[in-house]
Amino acid sequence: MPPAFYKEGDYVIGGIFEIHYYLHTVQHNYTTMPEPLKCTGSMDTRELRFARALEFAVKEINNRSDILPNITLGYAIHDSCGAAPVAVKVAFQFANGLTPRVTMMPSCSKTANVVALVGASGSTPSIGMSRILGRFGIPQVSPFATCACLSDKTQHPAFFRTIPSDHYQAAALARLIKHFGWTWIGAVRSDSDYGNNGMASFLAAAQKEGICVEYSVAFYRSNSQAKLERVADVIRSSTARVIVAFLAPGDLRILLEELTRRPPPPLQWIGSESWVTDTELLRFEICAGAIGFGIERSVIPGLRRFLLDLKAEEASKYPLLTEMWEGAFGCSLNTVQTKTGHSSAVVPCKGNENLAAVQIPYTDTSQLRITNMAYKAAYAIAHAIHGLVCKDMPGSMSKCNKSKVLEPIQVLEQLKRVNFSVNGYPVSFDSNGDPVATYELVNWQTMQDGSVQFITVGRYDASQPKGQEFRISESITWMKGQKKVPVSVCSESCPPGTRKAQQKGKPICCYDCIPCGEGEISNETDSVDCVSCPADHWPNAHRTECLPKPVEFLSWDEVLGIVLAVCSILGACITVAVATVFYKHRMSPIVRANNSELSFLLLFSLTLCFLCSLTFIGQPSEWSCMLRHTAFGITFVLCISCVLGKTIVVLMAFRATLPGSNVMKWFGPLQQRLAVLAFTVVQNVICILWLALSPPFPIMNFSHYKERIILECDLGSVTAFWAVLGYIGLLALLCFVLAFLARKLPDNFNEAKFITFSMLIFCAVWITFIPAYVSSPGKFTVAVEIFAILASSFGLIICIFFPKCFIIVFRPEQNTKKHVMGKVELKAL
Known part of the structure; x- marks a missing residue:
């Protein structure tokens, strides 16, 4: 295949670009020589601009005195039409020349036709070429092949590129999608090395970011229409509103044409660098609002003049320029069909057409991105050659040896060390032959006049520290011109208070x-x-x-606490009032007949019983926990001991009235005091042991209620607690039995009857207390205990003292010895 553009030079640089979209294929019959490979279909004038940028760079280098002075670089530029067979054939030509015959001579020339080459544009052609050129050590610098697989130096030892690897772009795209909260996306790719490898890298990065892919489909421009329709139908029927397209421009153009026939719901397109800055695709309104990473925009001084300074006469010398010219102006430079197979137009060209007057990708130099990659690739090769054939002299022009024969392997090794800047753009390669990855975030924004333009809204720089590589600096216009970020999720976000269940x-x-x-x-x-x-x-x-958690305890300021406290104080006041009445009438028969000493001691103990219930109210503390149970136990034993003493006195008094009985001398006042003291001391001993060995203490109970904390007193020793209650119960039962036995003694004011009733109430209260205490929750446990104390205390004072107080206060005429002894019949009350 002859080159599309050629120039002789001391050292020749090869070039290969995808200027056409298709490879012309024929059915071979194997009876005649196959036709030469040739490109067909429409022309990508953007790629033509890339090829001419290589021409411009070579021309500029030849005119410079600081790089390769007195040395002329040449070029041989081919059109690969994006097909691997063409690229492979061109690779062999770069290595061995155009000789059509295979020689059987024992030796052949080992010098390649080119010292290095720029290209190819696509990853698949580049891979095919690299596997051949790498065997010969011929360096290949691609301005547009981004497949991450090309960074593998074991497979592609002679491959370099001035465009970043898709490894970085894939990570940047995943970060971009994560940044906007999209977790449910679709994916479409070219069924080529570029699309398959790029999408694989992206899917791996997306998975790490927690992004899910609803579908991932692939096609190639040469696939059948049925395959293309299936891909389009998948996109139309999907629920994902964001679609990531790792497509070559030619593949995307075909897909968009199919989708335009029957548009899908509005989609937010996320583009790879191959198409997101391609001006030929701006005509598809379906992609308005697209966003993606593109190569940084640049300025190449003089390039626009070079591209536009093309006359019809010069264009007619080259088939590619002729085709571009005829397509741009709608006229024919030749009266016959061109060699490219493009039919001549009916109207002949005048020859004075001006390229500056037409708007095609070839003439658009406002967004120089990949063009600059081709420009830098040419300069990288020139600097490598300069380092091999020139010797820099301080203060004067470099001395170069144009006769020096260069082996491509020498240029390859020198390329690894180049590090320079051209037009302010740094050029260097890492150990994988890759440059530093920097991208612009490009947004397709609709202007007021209805046109769509590329607007840079952010930047990605892989050289920055982790987490600082990506930033957005401008507002973004989304699909259908909306300013609000579109939503694309499989499930709506779970609000706080919930969790995700797959x-x-x-x-x-x-x-x-x-x-x-x-x-x-x-x-x-x-x-x-x-x-x-x-x-x-x-x-x-x-x-x-x-x-x-709210803390719960029986507090002074709540209704239940106030009621119980009032009842406690009221009970104490009533007891004091009764004691006052008894004291005022202490010499009256009814008081003297009921053992006034024990009565006053009983009233004193009852007052303490009422008051000890107050220790159960309020926030538990160490002293209140120890005091409430021990005070309750001791005061109640003192109380029951007095009642028991009174009961025994009644029995002894009855026995003393029998002839010959001398029993009262054995249970006189001293013995009564000693009995009360003895009964109380036993309880004191129990309480002292309880406090000494395992005293009650305040705790925070988390187990009874999950939503609140109960402040309560832990009993410490449960055995001691039940021993205190058991001892009280034992004395109460003994008192009840004795009082029951004395209930029918002949006495108008038989105290045994009242003690029986009081003990009956007392025992009933405390028997019911046990299950209520065990089952009551939280502060109600304390309330039950206070209620039991108050109920039993009120039972005692009402049953034992109220009848006497009633007689003393309201029936003083019955407060006589005769009435007390039952010798005067009482009137009905």
């Missing part, structure tokens, strides 16, 4: 939102798990934060 058989981005369980919260959107609150905290109603 839907069975679906990707991780498809989930249900499950409310957090009891005692758990999630304070972030899309939480995977709920977190348990600390033991002293509980979730709020929305389960988004842990709040301190």
Whole structure:
């Protein structure tokens, strides 16, 4: 295949670009020589601009005195039409020349036709060429092949590129999608090395970012129409509103033409660098609002003048320029069909047409991106040659040896060390032959006049520290011109207070939102798990934060506490009032007949019983926990001891009236005091041992209620607690039995009857207290205990003292010895 553009030189640089979209194919019959490979289809004038940028760079280098002075570079530029067979054939030509015959001579020339080459534009042609050129050590510098696979130096030892690898672009695209909260996307790619490898890198990066792909489809421009329609139908029927396209421009153009026939719902297109800055695609309104990473925009001084300074006469010398000229102006430079197979137009060209007057990608130098990559590739090769054949002299022009024969392998090794800047753009290669990855974030924005333009809205620089590579500096216009970021998720975000539960058989981005369980919260959107609150905290109603649990105890300022406190004080006051009445009438028969000493001691103990219930109210503390149970136990034993003493006195008094009985001398006042003291001392001993060995102490009870804390007193020794209650119960039962036995003694004011009733009430209260105490929750446990104390205390004072007080206050005429002894019949009350 002859080159499309050729120039002789001391050293020749090869070039190969995808200027046409298709390879002309024929059915071989194997009876005649196959036709030469040739490109067909429409022309990509953008790629033609890349090829002419290589021409311009060579011309500029030849005119410079600081690079390769007195040395002329040449070029041989081919059109690969994006086909691997053409690229492979051109690779062999670069290595061996155009000789059509195979020689059987024992030796042949080992010198390649070119010292290095620029290209190819696509990854698949570049891979095919690299596998051949690498065997000969011929360096290949691509301005547009981005497949990450080309960074493998074991497979592609002679490959370099001035455009970043898709490894970085894939990571940047995944970061971009994550940044905007898109977790449900579609993916379409070219069924080529570029598309398949680029999409594989992207999907791996997307998976790390938690992004799910609803579909991933591939096609190539040469696939059947049925295959193209299937791909388009998948896109139309999807629920993802964001689509990532790793496509070559030619493949995307065909896909967009198919989608335009029957448009899908509005889609947010995310583009790879291959098409997101291609001006030929701006005519497809379906892509308005597209966003993607493009190569940085640049300025090449003099390039626009070079491209436009083309006359019809010069264009007619080259088939590619002729085809471009005829397509741009709609006229024919030749009266016959061109060698490219392009039919001549009916109207002949005048020859004075001006390229500056037409708007085609060839003439558009406002967005020089890949063009600059080809320009830098030419300069990289020139600097490598300069380092081999020239010797820099301080203060004067470099001395170069144009007669020096260069082996491509020498240029290859020198390319690894180049490090320079051209027009302010640095050029260097890492160990993989890749440059530093920098991208512009490009947005397709619709202007006021209705035109769509590329607007740079951000930047990605892989050389920056992790987390700082990506930034957005301008506002973005999304699909259909909207300013609000579109939403593309399989499931709506789970609000705080819920967690994600993956839907069975679906990707991780498809989930249900499950409310957090009891005692758990999630304070972030899309939480995977709920977190348990600390033991002293509980979730709020929305389960988004842990709040301190309310502390519960029987407090002074709540209704129940106030009522019980009032009852306690009231009981104590009543007891004091009764004691006052008894004291004022201490010499009256009814008081003297009922053992006034024990009565006053009983009233004193009852007052303490009423008051000890107050220790159960309020926030538990160490002293209140120890005091409430021990004080209750001791005062109640003192109380029951007095009642028991009174009961024994009644029995002894009755026995003393029998002839010959001398029993009262054995249970006189001293013995009564000693009995009360003895009964009380036993309880004191129990309480002292309790306090000494395992005293009650305040605790925070987390187990009874999950949502609140109960402040209560732990009994310490449960055995001691029940020993205190058991001892009280034993004395109460003994008192009840004795009082029951004495209930029918002949006495108008038989105290045994009243003691029986009081003990009956006392025992009933405390028997019912046990199950109520065990089953009552929280502060009600304390309330039950206080109620039992008050009920039994009121039972004692009402049953034992109220009848006497009634006689003393309201029936003083009955407060006589005769009435007390039952010798005067009482009138009905």
